[in-house]
Amino acid sequence: MARLSFLSALLLVGFTSALGVRHRQDGYRDGYGYGSQDGGRNCVNFTIPVSISARQGVFPDIPAKANLEVTDFAQKFVQQGRNYTATILLGYQTVEGNYDISAQYCYPDKVGSTIQILTHGIGFDKTYWDLSFDDYEYSYTNVALKYGYSTLAIDRLGIGNSSHGDPINEIQAPLELEALNAVTTKLRKGEIPEIKDEYKKVIHVGHSFGSVLSYWLSALYPDNTDGLALTGWSANGSFIGQTVAGWNLHSARLNQPFRFGDASNGAIKLLIESFLGLGRQDLVESVVNAIKTYTGNTPQSYEVWNDIQTTEVGDIINEWNTTATRLNYSPGYITHSDLTSNQFVFLRYGNYDIGLGVVSENTKQPVTIGELLSLGGEPAQSSFKGPVIVFTGQYDQPFCGLDCYATGTAAASIPAEAKKNFPKGGVFEAYIQPDTGHGINVHFNSSAGNAAAYSRVLDTTPDFILVFAREYALGWNTCTR
Ligand SMILES: *[C@@H]1O[C@H](CO)[C@@H](O)[C@H](O)[C@H]1NC(C)=O
Ligand SMILES: *[C@@H]1O[C@H](CO)[C@@H](O)[C@H](O)[C@H]1NC(C)=O
Ligand SMILES: *[C@@H]1O[C@H](CO)[C@@H](O)[C@H](O)[C@H]1NC(C)=O
Numbered sequence: 001m002a003r004l005s006f007l008s009a010l011l012l013v014g015f016t017s018a019l020g021v022r023h024r025q026d027g028y029r030d031g032y033g034y035g036s037q038d039g040g041r042n043c044v045n046f047t048i049p050v051s052i053s054a055r056q057g058v059f060p061d062i063p064a065k066a067n068l069e070v071t072d073f074a075q076k077f078v079q080q081g082r083n084y085t086a087t088i089l090l091g092y093q094t095v096e097g098n099y100d101i102s103a104q105y106c107y108p109d110k111v112g113s114t115i116q117i118l119t120h121g122i123g124f125d126k127t128y129w130d131l132s133f134d135d136y137e138y139s140y141t142n143v144a145l146k147y148g149y150s151t152l153a154i155d156r157l158g159i160g161n162s163s164h165g166d167p168i169n170e171i172q173a174p175l176e177l178e179a180l181n182a183v184t185t186k187l188r189k190g191e192i193p194e195i196k197d198e199y200k201k202v203i204h205v206g207h208s209f210g211s212v213l214s215y216w217l218s219a220l221y222p223d224n225t226d227g228l229a230l231t232g233w234s235a236n237g238s239f240i241g242q243t244v245a246g247w248n249l250h251s252a253r254l255n256q257p258f259r260f261g262d263a264s265n266g267a268i269k270l271l272i273e274s275f276l277g278l279g280r281q282d283l284v285e286s287v288v289n290a291i292k293t294y295t296g297n298t299p300q301s302y303e304v305w306n307d308i309q310t311t312e313v314g315d316i317i318n319e320w321n322t323t324a325t326r327l328n329y330s331p332g333y334i335t336h337s338d339l340t341s342n343q344f345v346f347l348r349y350g351n352y353d354i355g356l357g358v359v360s361e362n363t364k365q366p367v368t369i370g371e372l373l374s375l376g377g378e379p380a381q382s383s384f385k386g387p388v389i390v391f392t393g394q395y396d397q398p399f400c401g402l403d404c405y406a407t408g409t410a411a412a413s414i415p416a417e418a419k420k421n422f423p424k425g426g427v428f429e430a431y432i433q434p435d436t437g438h439g440i441n442v443h444f445n446s447s448a449g450n451a452a453a454y455s456r457v458l459d460t461t462p463d464f465i466l467v468f469a470r471e472y473a474l475g476w477n478t479c480t481r
């Protein structure tokens with residue numbers, strides 16, 4: 001495994017993909033990854049307007065401007081022996097509105113009959129499915145394209161380039177579910193003008209909270225999906241306290257002031273400028289130079305690494321002095337504090353490229369207080385009759401408590417216990433990927449040459465599972481490092 005040198009870590013600060021794209025009339029192609037070697041890669045970005053409404057909880061104002069207030073919320077949320085949502089719930093209301101959902105549509109040169117709607121989890125945006133790191137070697141999208149699938153990856157409502165909203169009483173799971181359902185319906189009816197191809201089947205592929213929403217959609221609107229691939233998921237909600245504690249949640253605006261916030265820029269800018277002087281492009285380098293200047297010693301790269309990139313200092317200087325989009329999240333959008341808390345929940349140490357870990361920290365997305373309060377509101381069962389595959393990393397924290405095999409029952413794994421959630425379901429498969437944490441796509445072994453384990457599935461199940469299995473099982477990011 002290639003550990004990043006300090007220099008490479010330096011280069012990753014503020015890293016955004018500089019890979020070129022060649023434009024053509026209806027999208028763009030790029031020259032990287034499987035897609036171009038095989039069936040082609042054509043992608044186009046656009047927003048999908050949706051008019052939606054959802055009945056969801058009304059909560060009091062929860063102070064979250066300051067980091068210590070966010071900690072107070074986290075303590076109350078994880079307090080043992082009670083359901084904090086129920087404790088503070090004031091009632092229910094119908095929230096309705098018009099929103100924009102940011103989407104990336106990708107299709108192979110020869111368009112097939114099935115499209116996958118990709119819904120990311122907490123901490124990520126739609127780029128989770130198309131990581132550009134190492135020339136797109138970790139791109140799920142490219143492998144889907146390779147096998148003839150089209151993909152529509154969305155930023156969940158409230159996150160990334162989709163419409164933001166009130167983080168307590170608006171951006172909650174039920175409204176996000178309605179947005180996902182509305183996108184699905186528009187796609188099926190041919191009402192997304194940028195998508196000219198017609199598809200016979202629409203598969204919902206989720207990761208983590210995106211899997212919760214995909215599952216939820218199958219329960220409320222079972223006719224609107226043809227298959228579920230729920231990655232980084234189980235039906236066991238017991239580990240969420242561990243997750244919220246491990247995240248060490250901070251206000252997003254304060255955590256990455258240049259990328260997430262703006263009000264705090266002034267103070268942080270002054271601080272950085274007074275310490276480092278103007279004109280420095282690279283703050284990590286600046287800190288190294290400052291240490292040299294003030295102490296006369298050159299710091300060891302591991303010291304710099306540990307003090308900056310694995311701590312919140314790395315987050316605070318992220319996107320400093322660049323032209324990055326200011327996401328301008330309001331208070332109530334909160335985020336895990338740094339790469340260490342990122343690893344705690346999402347990553348298995350030794351099984352991911354630290355450089356990609358840094359990228360995932362620098363490009364992370366927040367979670368809203370309303371999302372946390374509405375997690376767990378999904379129906380206990382889904383009447384969906386179609387095929388379901390669950391694909392979860394062996395050391396998944398949020399859905400397995402760091403060990404998917406520790407069931408304490410006869411069940412093969414914690415994700416396997418979700419079969420009971422689909423009493424009318426067709427084919428159900430739960431697969432545990434070895435040496436992988438929750439953020440599956442970020443790991444070396446996000447796929448691994450595991451065709452054998454799926455041969456039975458390949459023989460007996462509908463088309464989509466076949467290809468889903470292939471995507472994860474063949475060739476994609478196999479563990480050669
Ligand atoms: C489309 O959006 C993705 C992020 O999802 C970005 O990496 C890519 O550069 C965008 N492409 C174009 C042509 O704007
Ligand atoms: C907590 O309470 C909320 C609101 O009453 C409810 O929707 C949710 O299902 C409860 N969660 C658990 C785990 O019991
Ligand atoms: C959001 O939009 C910005 C500006 O157009 C773009 O640089 C970025 O890649 C987009 N991100 C996502 C996740 O779509």
Ligand SMILES: *[C@@H]1O[C@H](CO)[C@@H](O)[C@H](O)[C@H]1NC(C)=O
Pocket residue numbers: 273277278279280281321
């Ligand atoms: C930001 O970058 C510009 C352009 O490279 C440079 O002129 C300016 O001095 C930098 N400002 C700071 C505060 O680093």
Ligand SMILES: *[C@@H]1O[C@H](CO)[C@@H](O)[C@H](O)[C@H]1NC(C)=O
Pocket residue numbers: 235236237238406407408414
């Ligand atoms: C969740 O998993 C743990 C550990 O296997 C188990 O003790 C617990 O009963 C499970 N809870 C539910 C609701 O299935």
Ligand SMILES: *[C@@H]1O[C@H](CO)[C@@H](O)[C@H](O)[C@H]1NC(C)=O
Pocket residue numbers: 433434435445447448449450479
């Ligand atoms: C990767 O996963 C495969 C199964 O897909 C497993 O056989 C192998 O042991 C794992 N290897 C590593 C190095 O994680």
